[in-house]
Amino acid sequence: MTMLSLQNVSKSFGSLKVTDGVSFDVPEGQALGIIGPNGAGKSTLFNLITGNLMSDAGSIRFDGQDVTRVPPMRRCLDGVGRSFQIPQPFEKLTVFENLLVAATHGRRASEAEVTGDCADVLERTGLMPKANAPAGSLSLLERKRLELARAMATEPKLLLLDEIAGGLTDAECKSLIQTIKDIHAEGVTIIWIEHVLHALTSVVERLLVLDFGRVIGIGDPGEIMESREVKEIYLGIDV
Amino acid sequence: MATAYSVTLRTPASTATLIAAAVLIVALFAAPAYASRGMIQDLFFILTMLTLAQYWNLLAGYGGLVSVGQQAFVGIGAYALYGAVILGGADPILSILLGGVAALLLAIPTAFFAFRLQGAYFAIGTWVIAEIARLSVAQWRGVGGGTGTSLPRDALRELAFVDGIRALFDVRASAARDILSYWLALTLAVITIAGVYWLLRTKRGLALAAVRDNTEAAKSVGVDASRMKWVVFLTSAFGTGLAGGLIYLQKARISPDAAFSVTDWTAYVIFIVVIGGIGTIEGPILGVLVFFVLQSLLADYGSWYLMVLGLIGISVMLFAPRGLWGLISERTGLQLFPIRRRLVGGSNTKREV
Numbered sequence: 001m002t003m004l005s006l007q008n009v010s011k012s013f014g015s016l017k018v019t020d021g022v023s024f025d026v027p028e029g030q031a032l033g034i035i036g037p038n039g040a041g042k043s044t045l046f047n048l049i050t051g052n053l054m055s056d057a058g059s060i061r062f063d064g065q066d067v068t069r070v071p072p073m074r075r076c077l078d079g080v081g082r083s084f085q086i087p088q089p090f091e092k093l094t095v096f097e098n099l100l101v102a103a104t105h106g107r108r109a110s111e112a113e114v115t116g117d118c119a120d121v122l123e124r125t126g127l128m129p130k131a132n133a134p135a136g137s138l139s140l141l142e143r144k145r146l147e148l149a150r151a152m153a154t155e156p157k158l159l160l161l162d163e164i165a166g167g168l169t170d171a172e173c174k175s176l177i178q179t180i181k182d183i184h185a186e187g188v189t190i191i192w193i194e195h196v197l198h199a200l201t202s203v204v205e206r207l208l209v210l211d212f213g214r215v216i217g218i219g220d221p222g223e224i225m226e227s228r229e230v231k232e233i234y235l236g237i238d239v
Numbered sequence: 240m241a242t243a244y245s246v247t248l249r250t251p252a253s254t255a256t257l258i259a260a261a262v263l264i265v266a267l268f269a270a271p272a273y274a275s276r277g278m279i280q281d282l283f284f285i286l287t288m289l290t291l292a293q294y295w296n297l298l299a300g301y302g303g304l305v306s307v308g309q310q311a312f313v314g315i316g317a318y319a320l321y322g323a324v325i326l327g328g329a330d331p332i333l334s335i336l337l338g339g340v341a342a343l344l345l346a347i348p349t350a351f352f353a354f355r356l357q358g359a360y361f362a363i364g365t366w367v368i369a370e371i372a373r374l375s376v377a378q379w380r381g382v383g384g385g386t387g388t389s390l391p392r393d394a395l396r397e398l399a400f401v402d403g404i405r406a407l408f409d410v411r412a413s414a415a416r417d418i419l420s421y422w423l424a425l426t427l428a429v430i431t432i433a434g435v436y437w438l439l440r441t442k443r444g445l446a447l448a449a450v451r452d453n454t455e456a457a458k459s460v461g462v463d464a465s466r467m468k469w470v471v472f473l474t475s476a477f478g479t480g481l482a483g484g485l486i487y488l489q490k491a492r493i494s495p496d497a498a499f500s501v502t503d504w505t506a507y508v509i510f511i512v513v514i515g516g517i518g519t520i521e522g523p524i525l526g527v528l529v530f531f532v533l534q535s536l537l538a539d540y541g542s543w544y545l546m547v548l549g550l551i552g553i554s555v556m557l558f559a560p561r562g563l564w565g566l567i568s569e570r571t572g573l574q575l576f577p578i579r580r581r582l583v584g585g586s587n588t589k590r591e592v
Binding site: 050051052071072073076077081082084088089090091092093094096097098100101102104105106107108110111115116118119122131132150151153154 | 244245246442445446448449451452453455456457458459460461462463464579580581582
């Protein structure tokens with residue numbers, strides 16, 4: 001079954017076309033990686049999928065329903081979870097409360113029902129020692145983990161990860177990859193934007209290349225990385 | 240690992256607060272037995288300002304909606320009461336509720352327009368709407384138009400409970416009316432603080448904080464941000480309208496300029512919340528006491544009074560942006576009305592930060 005399907009989705013900011021007729025499908029349970037140079041429109045694409053931005057044209061279907069005009073809060077309830085590229089914690093709330101907001105509202109559940117699950121996510125993301133610290137006091141790395149943890153707390157069917165491996169040490173990156181592999185193994189569909197290619201390719205089954213808002217390649221990660229367009233445009237190598 | 244987690248909001252201070260609050264409430268309800276009439280009037284003023292401050296704090300401190308137009312709801316609440324009593328012959332005490340409803344009704348179209356505006360524009364928009372309300376009410380001949388009117392003597396004389404209070408405390412009718420208003424103000428303030436505290440402790444309170452900290456992220460985790468804003472705006476309007484009705488029931492005289500005064504019902508209220516500590520329940524309580532003391536001290540100095548208030552307000556914003564209560568809780572870690580949920584149990588207790 002198709003979890004997410006984009007048909008000819010376009011978005012412009014003024015005269016700048018940041019998403020240009022993008023179409024692709026993501027089958028249920030797949031992990032798709034998205035790569036592309038800075039300014040290719042990757043984060044905009046995420047904002048269109050989550051509804052934080054509305055597309056100018058085209059249609060987006062999620063889990064069998066047309067969600068093109070559906071607001072972000074409703075898409076979250078339907079099962080779209082996301083992390084932000086620049087961490088957006090609820091700074092005055094504690095780390096635990098950040099997860100509690102996501103779990104109680106994203107799943108329409110009571111605090112008592114989700115407390116154990118939130119604690120579980122804190123353990124899995126290594127944030128338990130910081131559970132009662134205000135999110136505003138976290139380091140950048142911890143904020144990135146909080147992005148992942150908060151998205152996980154909504155128990156999404158589709159998890160969108162926006163550059164969460166950047167700036168991590170090797171050991172941290174390894175543990176992050178393992179966490180994402182575990183989530184994936186549970187059947188969660190994942191779309192992951194990442195510049196840390198070895199992290200990305202060790203998880204995803206398919207790779208999409210975006211440039212100037214257009215899809216210029218999608219398919220097997222190995223083949224995509226070897227393709228002429230990717231080397232030319234993305235890696236800047238003159239072939 | 241098999242670990243049981245639980246959540247607690249309690250702090251040692253919060254239990255003590257609860258007991259102290261209960262004692263204080265009883266003492267305040269009993270005040271007419273030992274306090275002078277002047278003191279009852281002062282307490283009435285403090286309690287109604289506290290109520291207004293709590294609602295403005297809910298709006299701005301928790302909802303991020305910095306309104307400069309709360310006088311619209313004070314005014315419309317007060318005028319609804321006067322209209323009902325003078326033109327409809329309604330019971331003045333029940334008409335206080337009508338004041339709340341009138342404010343609620345005005346809040347719906349106000350929110351419809353003002354929610355399209357952000358930040359400073361929202362503030363100005365609410366002020367403009369309040370001015371429109373003032374000018375419209377000034378056209379209402381039935382309640383005295385631009386010059387205003389008084390509550391009919393008959394309505395005041397037949398005020399419920401007044402005879403009982405006269406007998407109980409052996410006072411004159413006018414003093415008994417003050418006692419009645421005071422009790423109503425105390426009830427309203429207690430319900431307001433308890434209600435706000437309850438709201439902040441529910442998952443809606445968490446959502447409110449999330450929306451204030453980061454609206455886009457809140458939407459992305461399933462929070463209905465616009466609904467939260469509506470809930471807060473309408474609740475504040477209703478409560479402010481109740482307070483408006485009550486304030487002018489006690490004054491027994493009204494005019495559009497007074498009832499829709501931006502200075503009396505919004506500027507002073509903002510001052511109270513800002514110097515006390517915005518975004519806390521303790522802040523407005525401390526703020527209203529400071530405000531009352533300043534007003535008593537500076538009452539004879541005319542416009543100097545406003546200038547000193549302004550200077551104090553600016554100094555607090557610059558040097559203690561979280562207000563006096565912010566300073567105190569920073570130094571002592573004191574939280575009288577804790578809303579922070581702490582995860583306890585499991586492996587967390589040993590590693591707690």
